[in-house]
Amino acid sequence: MLLNHKIYGQGVPVIVIHGLFGSATNLGMLIKQLKTDYQVIAVDVRNHGLSMRHDSMHYDDMANDIIQLMDHLTIEQAHIVGHSMGGKIAMRTALNFPTRVSSLAVADIAPVNYPPRHDNVFAGLKNIPLADITTRSDAQAKLAEHVEEAGVQQFLLKGLYKNTQGQYGFYYALDTIIAQYDAISDWPETNKQYDKPVLFIKGMNSDYITSAHKSAIAQYFPHAKAKLVQGTGHWLHAEKPVIFNKIIVDFLFSH
Incomplete structure (x- = not known):
């Protein structure tokens, strides 16, 4: 594709x-x-x-x-x-x-x-209960428990979307990115x-x-x-x- x-x-x-x-x-x-x-x-x-x-x-x-x-x-x-x-x-x-x-x-x-440097980001994104949140503010509050920088929060939440059924998801394949993080960090x-x-x-x-x-x-x-x-x-x-x-x-x- x-x-x-x-x-x-x-x-x-x-x-x-x-x-x-x-x-x-x-x-x-x-x-x-x-x-x-x-x-x-x-x-x-x-x-x-x-x-x-x-x-x-x-x-x-x-x-x-x-x-x-x-x-x-x-x-x-x-x-x-x-x-x-x-x-x-x-x-x-x-x-x-x-x-x-x-x-x-x-x-x-x-x-x-590069050595690992996104552990807090992964923890913050995994901390967002996509099936349960009702607003972007809910997502940001959960993300903020692991990611303190407001600018980083805003950037990561640009990848958050709500479908026609009102359910939230990410525009990036989070689980695959985490599984492939060694390859992403590598050269x-x-x-x-x-x-x-x-x-x-x-x-x-x-x-x-x-x-x-x-x-x-x-x-x-x-x-x-x-x-x-x-x-x-x-x-x-x-x-x-x-x-x-x-x-x-x-x-x-x-x-």
């Missing part, structure tokens, strides 16, 4: 890939800016949004999903922009299919294996390199990209450059959208 996707604008294709628990609308401000000059394809990755459910979330499989969609849309080459988990999918797509990727912009993630070793333009964008206050990751980045992406966004954490695209968007636009324009 093809990834659910939305297409905006016309021109050179740019594929935008969201992170864990996200959807095709996550990078909406960036999409709005890019669509005046590019054809932007925003995707729901597998087990998210309206895309297919699957018991694998290995990065080679998720890279294949991107190429399958490109084939369906008869897109020979595209620039790819990815945030967090979406950045890992973007990196894997570029490494596995270098002739299909014109350039790569990766927001606040490195090609490394499978490969000898491949991508030698086209690559930009890593780091939130200054985030620990997702550190100096310890420089060698891994150079190993896979020998021409990679980096930009820092001051005063931001992992959600840099939401915290400083004007600066983040300009960095992406300038990078794409230069290539």
Whole structure:
């Protein structure tokens, strides 16, 4: 099955890939800016949004999903922009299919294996009794017992929906994501390199990209450059959208 996707604008294709628990609308401000000059394809990755459910979330499989969609849309080459988990999918797509990727912009993630850091999120989401809640406030109260940050609560609850029978559910396959979390956190070793333009964008206050990751980045992406966004954490695209968007636009324009 093809990834659910939305297409905006016309021109050179740019594929935008969201992170864990996200959807095709996550990078909406960036999409709005890019669509005046590019054809932007925003995707729901597998087990998210309206895309297919699957018991694998290995990065080679998720890279294949991107190429399958490109084939369906008869897109020979595209620039790819990815945030967090979406950045890992973007990196894997570029490494596995270098002739299909014109350039790569990766927001606040490195090609490394990360230790577990979502245990409280999983506990909070599992704490929401979907069959019993009657309002979004009920869900937020249950989530808040494990997730303190209001911004994170709001982001996670964007994935909560109510069907026509008044029952709540998630737009992401929570149980599969939990079961596949080792694969999501992992970065499978490969000898491949991508030698086209690559930009890593780091939130200054985030620990997702550190100096310890420089060698891994150079190993896979020998021409990679980096930009820092001051005063931001992992959600840099939401915290400083004007600066983040300009960095992406300038990078794409230069290539």
